[in-house]
Amino acid sequence: MSVEVRFPPHRQAPEAVMTIGGVRLLTTVILTLVGSSVAPVAVATETAAVSLTSVVPAPVLATPATGVTYQITATTTIYTEPGSPAAAEIAGQLGAILRRSTGYPMPIVDAPSGTPADGIALLLSGAPAGVGNEGYQLDASSTSIAVRANQPAGLFAGVQTLRQLLPPAVESATAQPGPWEVAGGRIVDYPRFAHRGAMLDVARHFLPVSVVKRYIDEIALYKVNRLHLHLSDDQGWRIAVNTWPNLAVYGGSTQVGGGTGGYYTHDEYQQIVAYAAARYVMIVPEIDMPGHTNAALASYAELNCDGVAPKLYTGTKVGFSSLCVSKEITYTFIDQVLGEIAALTPGPYLHLGGDEASSTTASDYATFMNRVQQIVAAHGKTVVGWHDIVNAPTLPSTVAQYWGTSTANAAVATAAQHGTKIVMSPANRSYLDMKYNSRTRLGQRWAGFIDVQDAYGWNPGAYLTGVGEASVLGVEAPLWTETIETVADVEYMAFPRLPAIAELGWSPTSTHDWTSFSQRLGAQGPRWRVMGINYYHSTQVSWPTAS
Numbered sequence: 191m192s193v194e195v196r197f198p199p200h201r202q203a204p205e206a207v208m209t210i211g212g213v214r215l216l217t218t219v220i221l222t223l224v225g226s227s228v229a230p231v232a233v234a235t236e237t238a239a240v241s242l243t244s245v246v247p248a249p250v251l252a253t254p255a256t257g258v259t260y261q262i263t264a265t266t267t268i269y270t271e272p273g274s275p276a277a278a279e280i281a282g283q284l285g286a287i288l289r290r291s292t293g294y295p296m297p298i299v300d301a302p303s304g305t306p307a308d309g310i311a312l313l314l315s316g317a318p319a320g321v322g323n324e325g326y327q328l329d330a331s332s333t334s335i336a337v338r339a340n341q342p343a344g345l346f347a348g349v350q351t352l353r354q355l356l357p358p359a360v361e362s363a364t365a366q367p368g369p370w371e372v373a374g375g376r377i378v379d380y381p382r383f384a385h386r387g388a389m390l391d392v393a394r395h396f397l398p399v400s401v402v403k404r405y406i407d408e409i410a411l412y413k414v415n416r417l418h419l420h421l422s423d424d425q426g427w428r429i430a431v432n433t434w435p436n437l438a439v440y441g442g443s444t445q446v447g448g449g450t451g452g453y454y455t456h457d458e459y460q461q462i463v464a465y466a467a468a469r470y471v472m473i474v475p476e477i478d479m480p481g482h483t484n485a486a487l488a489s490y491a492e493l494n495c496d497g498v499a500p501k502l503y504t505g506t507k508v509g510f511s512s513l514c515v516s517k518e519i520t521y522t523f524i525d526q527v528l529g530e531i532a533a534l535t536p537g538p539y540l541h542l543g544g545d546e547a548s549s550t551t552a553s554d555y556a557t558f559m560n561r562v563q564q565i566v567a568a569h570g571k572t573v574v575g576w577h578d579i580v581n582a583p584t585l586p587s588t589v590a591q592y593w594g595t596s597t598a599n600a601a602v603a604t605a606a607q608h609g610t611k612i613v614m615s616p617a618n619r620s621y622l623d624m625k626y627n628s629r630t631r632l633g634q635r636w637a638g639f640i641d642v643q644d645a646y647g648w649n650p651g652a653y654l655t656g657v658g659e660a661s662v663l664g665v666e667a668p669l670w671t672e673t674i675e676t677v678a679d680v681e682y683m684a685f686p687r688l689p690a691i692a693e694l695g696w697s698p699t700s701t702h703d704w705t706s707f708s709q710r711l712g713a714q715g716p717r718w719r720v721m722g723i724n725y726y727h728s729t730q731v732s733w734p735t736a737s
């Protein structure tokens with residue numbers, strides 16, 4: 191029998207063409223091909239080194255080489271693709287992690303031609319074309335590790351996998367004893383969806399730059415490539431706008447519960463954008479409108495239909511505020527605000543919110559959303575809106591983010607059938623602010639309790655009736671912060687559910703299996719402990735002792 195693995199152009203599991211007795215069978219690779227020299231497996235096999243099949247999100251294909259182990263030692267060199275500053279930066283990131291925890295020098299040098307010995311090579315050549323722009327191939331032999339990708343994003347993803355193949359102590363901030371072994375074999379891997387997102391609501395409670403950076407590091411480890419920042423809401427405006435300075439200075443001066451709030455200066459926002467970009471995470475900024483705008487309305491009386499500024503708001507109600515749809519100054523305001531944010535944001539998207547506009551009439555909502563989408567387009571950006579936006583005329587490029595709790599939404603299905611792309615964030619599956627259960631101290635319960643099996647147990651490509659895989663741009667896990675105040679709170683709600691959503695976004699459906707996932711997730715516990723991540727020890731997962 192021979193096995194040849196093929197990579198379809200996108201979003202599908204690789205297919206194995208098996209030739210048995212001259213008959214060619216085409217099958218999707220799912221589990222072990224018994225008796226074959228190539229054995230793609232989805233279930234962990236125990237070896238001394240961390241198993242190749244323990245990675246989260248599950249790789250497309252993992253082929254252990256039995257009995258082969260690579261070991262990082264004091265003489266290990268990191269080789270990087272010559273002439274690629276991006277590869278050199280990724281090598282630098284890997285080197286920094288390894289230097290801290292191994293205590294070894296880990297020099298970084300240009301890769302020579304040919305296969306380097308005793309080294310870890312990050313190469314922009316030799317990857318299968320089928321792994322695309324974000325995929326990679328990782329080969330571990332007894333003498334070398336080679337991560338090969340077509341683009342730097344793929345190298346970065348491969349390095350995140352390599353981190354997980356090393357013992358948890360590799361994440362330590364201080365030198366540890368080792369040994370630093372990697373199980374031999376090959377991983378070939380690429381994402382199912384383009385959009386693998388997380389969202390932070392920095393409006394209800396302000397989160398400083400340091401917390402956002404830490405979260406970027408945490409999500410990037412799970413191959414999440416979008417961070418949506420909810421930058422404005424009734425309770426606070428969180429980004430400086432030079433043309434409307436009171437937005438941040440006054441509108442940003444409080445938060446839920448009445449704390450002092452805060453906002454990002456342009457320089458700080460750009461620091462976040464750059465930090466994210468170096469981890470292959472795109473920032474998607476959201477200015478919510480026409481509802482969720484009390485902080486703006488309180489900052490500028492002229493934005494109100496009656497010309498009277500409301501008080502700042504520190505409660506948690508929704509749906510009571512609206513920009514004045516009939517006033518021309520509203521559109522000047524939006525044009526100037528979005529113009530500044532567009533100029534600071536390299537990514538293609540501006541998120542307009544558009545949710546829960548219950549103080550705006552349906553016809554005003556349609557008029558307003560129609561006009562603001564043109565404003566975004568004039569700034570060269572693509573609109574994202576919460577799925578309520580499909581109740582207005584949408585541009586063909588507008589992306590709708592589904593946040594409902596039902597598996598049927600006729601308006602969203604119709605939009606999808608007309609070509610609108612959908613980001614899936616069903617509130618009863620992906621909302622990281624929902625409580626795990628009735629005993630969870632933090633969070634809300636309006637969309638139900640979500641333990642990690644609920645977060646994992648759905649298929650984004652077949653969840654909403656009439657919204658098939660081809661209409662789905664990806665998934666996103668939002669964290670609303672009405673009850674969330676600190677980095678420890680953020681981590682408690684995000685871990686372990688964020689990695690579940692990340693896996694739905696990255697891994698092919700053929701790998702979807704709760705038993706396998708819960709085992710692989712449990713293996714992350716000791717890593718999170720070393721990293722100081724305050725995670726929820728869900729009883730649905732068996733966590734190794736002392737993690």
Ligand code: TNX
Pocket residue numbers: 508545546576593621623634670671672
């Ligand atoms: C609904 S989801 C909201 C937010 C709240 C969240 C709390 C959505 C688009 N709007 O305003 O923060 O529920 O779970």
